[in-house]
Amino acid sequence: xxxxxxxxxxxxxxxxxxxxxxxxxxxxxxxxxxxxxxxxxxxxxxxxxxxxxxxxxxxxxxxxxxxxxxxxxxxxxxxxxxxxxxxxxxxxxxxxxxxxxxxxxxxxxxxxxxxxxxxxxxxxxxxxxxxxxxxxxxxxxxxxxxxxxxxxxxxxxxxxxxxxxxxxxxxxxxxxxxxxxxxxxxxxxxxxxxxxxxxxxxxxxxxxxxxxxxxxxxxxxxxxxxxxxxxxxxxxxxxxxxxxxxxxxxxxxxxxxxxxxxxxxxxxxxxxxxxxxxxxxxxxxxxxxxxxxxxxxxxxxxxxxxxxxxxxxxxxxxxxxxxxxxxxxxxxxxxxxxxxxxxxxxxxxxxxxxxxxxxxxxxxxxxxxxxxxxxxxxxxxxxxxxxxxxxxxxxxxxxxxxxxxxxxxxxxxxxxxxxxxxxxxxxxxx
Amino acid sequence: xxxxxxxxxxxxxxxxxxxxxxxxxxxxxxxxxxxxxxxxxxxxxxxxxxxxxxxxxxxxxxxxxxxxxxxxxxxxxxxxxxxxxxxxxxxxxxxxxxxxxxxxxxxxxxxxxxxxxxxxxxxxxxxxxxxxxxxxxxxxxxxxxxxxxxxxxxxxxxxxxxxxxxxxxxxxxxxxxxxxxxxxxxxxxxxxxxxxxxxxxxxxxxxxxxxxxxxxxxxxxxxxxxxxxxxxxxxxxxxxxxxxxxxxxxxxxxxxxxxxxxxxxxxxxxxxxxxxxxxxxxxxxxxxxxxxxxxxxxxxxxxxxxxxxxxxxxxxxxxxxxxxxxxxxxxxxxxxxxxxxxxxxxxxxxxxxxxxxxxxxxxxxxxxxxxxxxxxxxxxxxxxxxxxxxxxxxxxxxxxxxxxxxxxxxxxxxxxxxxxxxxxxxxxxxxxxxxx
Numbered sequence: 001x002x003x004x005x006x007x008x009x010x011x012x013x014x015x016x017x018x019x020x021x022x023x024x025x026x027x028x029x030x031x032x033x034x035x036x037x038x039x040x041x042x043x044x045x046x047x048x049x050x051x052x053x054x055x056x057x058x059x060x061x062x063x064x065x066x067x068x069x070x071x072x073x074x075x076x077x078x079x080x081x082x083x084x085x086x087x088x089x090x091x092x093x094x095x096x097x098x099x100x101x102x103x104x105x106x107x108x109x110x111x112x113x114x115x116x117x118x119x120x121x122x123x124x125x126x127x128x129x130x131x132x133x134x135x136x137x138x139x140x141x142x143x144x145x146x147x148x149x150x151x152x153x154x155x156x157x158x159x160x161x162x163x164x165x166x167x168x169x170x171x172x173x174x175x176x177x178x179x180x181x182x183x184x185x186x187x188x189x190x191x192x193x194x195x196x197x198x199x200x201x202x203x204x205x206x207x208x209x210x211x212x213x214x215x216x217x218x219x220x221x222x223x224x225x226x227x228x229x230x231x232x233x234x235x236x237x238x239x240x241x242x243x244x245x246x247x248x249x250x251x252x253x254x255x256x257x258x259x260x261x262x263x264x265x266x267x268x269x270x271x272x273x274x275x276x277x278x279x280x281x282x283x284x285x286x287x288x289x290x291x292x293x294x295x296x297x298x299x300x301x302x303x304x305x306x307x308x309x310x311x312x313x314x315x316x317x318x319x320x321x322x323x324x325x326x327x328x329x330x331x332x333x334x335x336x337x338x339x340x341x342x343x344x345x346x347x348x349x350x351x352x353x354x355x356x357x358x359x360x361x362x363x364x365x366x367x368x369x370x371x372x373x374x375x376x377x378x379x380x381x382x383x384x385x386x387x388x389x390x391x392x393x394x395x396x397x398x399x400x401x402x403x404x405x406x407x408x409x410x411x412x413x414x415x416x417x418x419x420x421x422x423x424x425x426x427x428x429x430x
Numbered sequence: 431x432x433x434x435x436x437x438x439x440x441x442x443x444x445x446x447x448x449x450x451x452x453x454x455x456x457x458x459x460x461x462x463x464x465x466x467x468x469x470x471x472x473x474x475x476x477x478x479x480x481x482x483x484x485x486x487x488x489x490x491x492x493x494x495x496x497x498x499x500x501x502x503x504x505x506x507x508x509x510x511x512x513x514x515x516x517x518x519x520x521x522x523x524x525x526x527x528x529x530x531x532x533x534x535x536x537x538x539x540x541x542x543x544x545x546x547x548x549x550x551x552x553x554x555x556x557x558x559x560x561x562x563x564x565x566x567x568x569x570x571x572x573x574x575x576x577x578x579x580x581x582x583x584x585x586x587x588x589x590x591x592x593x594x595x596x597x598x599x600x601x602x603x604x605x606x607x608x609x610x611x612x613x614x615x616x617x618x619x620x621x622x623x624x625x626x627x628x629x630x631x632x633x634x635x636x637x638x639x640x641x642x643x644x645x646x647x648x649x650x651x652x653x654x655x656x657x658x659x660x661x662x663x664x665x666x667x668x669x670x671x672x673x674x675x676x677x678x679x680x681x682x683x684x685x686x687x688x689x690x691x692x693x694x695x696x697x698x699x700x701x702x703x704x705x706x707x708x709x710x711x712x713x714x715x716x717x718x719x720x721x722x723x724x725x726x727x728x729x730x731x732x733x734x735x736x737x738x739x740x741x742x743x744x745x746x747x748x749x750x751x752x753x754x755x756x757x758x759x760x761x762x763x764x765x766x767x768x769x770x771x772x773x774x775x776x777x778x779x780x781x782x783x784x785x786x787x788x789x790x791x792x793x794x795x796x797x798x799x800x801x802x803x804x805x806x807x808x809x810x811x812x813x814x815x816x817x818x819x820x821x822x823x824x825x826x827x828x829x830x831x832x833x834x835x836x837x838x839x840x841x842x843x844x845x846x847x848x849x850x851x852x853x854x855x856x857x858x859x860x861x862x863x864x865x866x
Contacts, residue, residue, distance in 0.1 A: 018715060018802060021838030022478060031478075035471060039830070042458055042467075280454055280726070284719050291715070367454065394475070394834035402457030402830050 001430045002378045003385030004405070004414055005094075005271055006040055007238065009051045010079050012071035013392035020393055028077055030085045036397050037086045037093055043401035044415040046269075046427050047094030048086070049127055049218060049238070049387070050079030054100070055135035060308035061316040066301060073309065080112055087120035094423035096125035096218050101155035103131060103140045107201050109158075110165035114210040122211035122422035125236075126162075127218040128229070130155050134312060152225035157196045159217060159233045164192040166214045168204035184208075216424050222250075222338075230268065231257030235424055238387045240273040242339065242359040247272050247381045269384040269427055276363040276370050276388070278399045289364045293356060300353035307353070311337055320350040367399075371407035378413070385414075435866045436813050437820030438481045438841070438850055439706055440472070441673065442828065445487040445534070447512035450827030457830065464513060466521045472833055473522045476529055479837035480851045482863055483530030484522065485563050485653060485673070485822070486515035490539065491571035496740040497751045506737065509744055516548060523556035530859035532561035532653055537593040538586055539567060539576045543636050545593075546600040549650045550642045558646030558858040563653040564668070566590045568767035569747055583769050587660035592631045594652065594668050601649045603627055603639030619643070651860050657685070657770030666692030671704040671863060673822055675795050677774065682707055682795055683816045704819035704863060707812075711798035711805045711825065713835040724799045731788070738787040746772040755784040794824070802835075806843040813849075 013032065015024030026032055037048055056074045058064040067074050079097040086095055095116065099109050109126065117124035130151035131137070137145040146154065173188035192203035219230045220238045230237045231254055239250050255265035277292070279285030296303055304315040311327055318325050324344035327337050343359065344352035361377060363370045374386060390396050408414040420426045449468065451460035462468070476484055492510040493503045503510055515533035522531050531552075535545050545562070553560040566586035567573060573580035581589065608623035627638030654665045655673035665672050666689060676685040690700035712727070714720030731738065735755065743750045747767035753759055758779045765772035777786050796812060798805045809821065825832050844850040855865045 019834060019839045021834075021842060023838075026478075031474065035474070038467070038471075042462075279719075280723055284714075284722065287719065288715060394838050395831055398455060398457075398829070398831035398834055402455045402459075406457060 001412065001414060002374075002383060003046045003269055003271060003427065003430075004043070004408075005045055005047045005049055005236075005238075005385070005387045006036075007049050007051065007273060007387045007389040008392050009053075009073075009076055010082055011073065011076040015071060017391065017393065019395040023393065024071075028075070030082060032392070032394075033082060033086055034089045035394065036392065037090050037095075039397050039401040041090050041093045043405040044409070044417065045093060046385075047096050047125060047216070047218075047236075047423065049096040049125070050082070050098060051127070052076065052079055052098035052100075052129070053131075053133065053136065054103070055133050055139055057133070057305075057309055058135065059133075059312055059314055060301075060305040062314060066305055070302075070305075072305065080116065083116050083124070084119050087116065087123065090120075090123075092123070092418040092421070092426070094123050094125055094216060094427065095120055096127050096216065098127040098129055100129050100131040100136070101158040102146060102151055103136065106158050106161040106199050107165060107203075107205070110162045110205055111207060113162075113215045114166060114205060114207050117210035117212055117215045118208070122424075124210070124212070125216035125218050125423060127220070128155055128159060128233075129220070132310075132312070148223070149225050152221075152223075152229050154198045156229055156232065157199055159229075161192070161194045161196060161199050161201055163214055163217075163233075164194055165201065165203050165205045166210055168192050169207075169209040171209050171213060174208055212422050212424050216427065227254055227257055230254060231263070232261045234268050236269045236271060236427060238271050238273055240339075240360055242343075242361065244361060244377055244380050247361070247377070251381055251383065267428060271385045271387040272360065272381075273387045273389050274360050274363050274374075275390045276374075276400065276404060278365070278367055278370060278403055280366065282365050282369060285365045285369075289362075296356055297354045300350060303353040303355075304349075307340060310340065315349065315353075318349050320353070321348050323347075324349050324352050367403040367407040370404055371411060371413065374408065375411055375413050435848065435850060436809075436818065437671075437704060437706060437863065437866075438479070438844075439483045439485060439530075439671070439820070439822045440476050440481055441708060441822040441824040442469075442472075442484065442486045442515075443824050443826050444509075444828065445489065445512050446515045446518045447509065448507035450829045451507060453827050453829070455829040455831040456827070459827075459829065464511075466518060466525075468828075468830070469518055469522060470525045471830065472828070473526050473529055473531075475833050475837040477526050479841035480845070480854060481529060482820075483532050483561060483651075483671075483859065485532040485561070486518065486534060487563070488512065488515050488534035488536070488565070489569065489572060490536070490567075491569050491575055493569065493571065493740075493744045495569075495571075495747055495749050496743040498749060502736065502740045503744070506740075508737075508740060516552070519552055519560070520555055523552060523559060526556075526559075528559070528854040528862070530559050530561050530651060530862070531556055532563050532651070534563040534565055536565050536567040536572075537590040538573065538581065541636075542593050542596040542634050543600060543638075543640070546597040546640055547642060549597070550601065550640065550645045553645030553647050553650055554642075556859075558860075560645075560647070561651035561653050561671075561859060563655075563673075564590060564594060564664075565655070568745070570766075580766065583658070583766050584660045587656075587658075587664050589633045591664055591667065592633050596629050596631060596634050596636055598649055599627055599629055600636065600638055600640045601644070604642075604644045606644055606648075609643050647858050647860055651863060657774070661770060662689060662692060665689060665703070666698070667696050669703055670860065671706055671819075673708060674705055675708045675771065675774075677790075677795055679796065679812060679815050682812075682818065686816065686818055702864060706820050706822045707795040707816075707818060708822050708824045709796060709798055709809075710794050711809075711823070711836065711840060713800070713802060713805060713839055715801065717800045717804055720800045720804070724797075728788075735784065735787060742772075742775060742787065746775075748772075750783070753783055755787075756782050759783055759786070802839040802843045805840055806847060806849070809844070810847065810849055 012027045014020040057067045083095045170188035175185045194201045216235045218236045219234045221230045251270045258265045277289045308315045448463045450456040494500045519533040570580045605623040629636045654669040686705040693703045712724040739750045745768045746765040798808045845852045
């Protein structure tokens, strides 16, 4: 069996597409996400993960107009306020929110995640990002972001401190001894007195130990330092790679790093990002995929803006018909840039922008066909599952949860119920 | 173009039963059809799309009409098992704010007092959004479950007429200002404003008064489906919305004209009788995709003669397995079940039973197929042509993908064109139904 999760942001999901519904005015209210997470739970997903970013992009064309006009990456709301609502409407689904290790004080992060872990009876997770965008840094009062590898060094210390804070109360600190009139035993709660290179905190945390002890830690790290951080701290890892071979390599590398760090490699589940394109017939699905690809060609600004977003480099400045520019030396999401540059080799910028530059393994077909393909991939890679990242509208969610998942279940590939109450226990079950 | 707005309703043709269990996009339907979740999601989506109402069909027997056996119906989960929609109505009423909620209750099998009280209770829970789909029952086995033989078709309508009259009289046994809730003087209700009824009819009797307070709407919105002359007469007297399936625009127009004329003859405002046509739009991302889907569905249906015969047998109460598939049905064959739809199905004797089964959709009035834009064009055209009040979506089997295609694909286009409402004007279901 393998695991399933869904990856999205709390942003405008879809507002002028064919199946958008009232997405333009509905995205910032809970209903769509409540419907979605209930469907994911019915389908036995392990978790939903909300990416986040705290800036208005202006990296393409030198201003924010394109982003605002398209509702791309802005507006975007803080997922940590949505998660408690979703916790109330679900029972077993893991709920993961993103926190920036560069800009969230560790104490605040530890407390927020612990609170959601209590509200959800042990289903909270934290997705670590180091933040790659200058505008984010400026919104938090810095001149610029920290250098890429330095950010990961800081993140390492950050999560170490956060975990210490979660551990500052013993699981049995709550005694509720009515006879002696003692609620919490003070000897089981202690300061952390953390003095790091970048972070300091006295502690202890001012709430009970989270039900899971430590909420699930998640990360998307493709670069060396990213993988190293994941190997030390993460329970689940998401990766966007574009071939089964690359999946194998990635997973094997992370597992080797975990062993080096003294961890059981089965204690971190590596999920690969996919966007299945489903249809009632193979031909319908292939035609739909062709329309998506034709869309990139018809409007190259989408990919130019995506590339600008990931790199911080304004792709509007380059000659479209000159060779793809050299991006070495940028301080952005490093693995994404490598993928782009490799895929764009030998192309002009226009040719690159007309193609799908951020590829994952292609899953196009009927639910039956795609389910088989997913089973074969996991067999080949060795584990652990997939993270669905697609256009969030109710029709697409239904295609996954009511179409694809029943086919996966029929083959015994994914769970048909939850064994455990807590998120980590379900994640580590297989 | 100046088309006025039209209404949308959703017809849950499988009632509170198995919606979809072994089809593409069925999800967990085989196991959880009896839980409220799918219907709650449906109701929320319909409300987002500003539908007037959701109507839940019902039947109360395990059919054995076809080949004299329950085998086909149980093997395929056709029309059984099925749960009581009035129970689900309470949950849906509580989960929604604007949508009209309409369970089906059979006059032949209930006592009018029971129905009057149940409807008032539900209308309070729904804050004035309950409707009642009045059916007379059509199946012998259903009548036998209640301990009697099925009355003849037209007698059932005569009984229904008296039933609904009595129910309305029970709803009127409390004057609107009977409840004082006067805390200071310790008076809850003014007994002089609550009246005995002492109704003695041909089929029913009831003393009254009702032991509940008047509901927000006073009486539920009455829905009805019936194309027979007895059915049309009943509709003209009582119905506020009619579920209809005349085939093709000229019959649709004729049907509506006739019902409006009959209503006017009863002294009613014809605009207070909304005629809604059953449709099952087939939607796709491209026109070709939608047409392909429809063709696959037709192909599957034409290969499933067994299923078509069993379905028709269920509705008509006649075991159609006894007839030659390659000859027309006997001209004098009359159904004591869904009479007018069986007449329509039988045709004029120029087609064989097999041809009728394949060509003649059980419920749809007209075929709508294409992208959301295409289907919106088609709906707009039909409304202009027929001058009708709106449509009832009956797409079966029900699954979440199809619901999304309608509520998040088709309806946004209709709204943008100003063809359907983009907000609810009123609190009460009846007021929304009469808003245009």
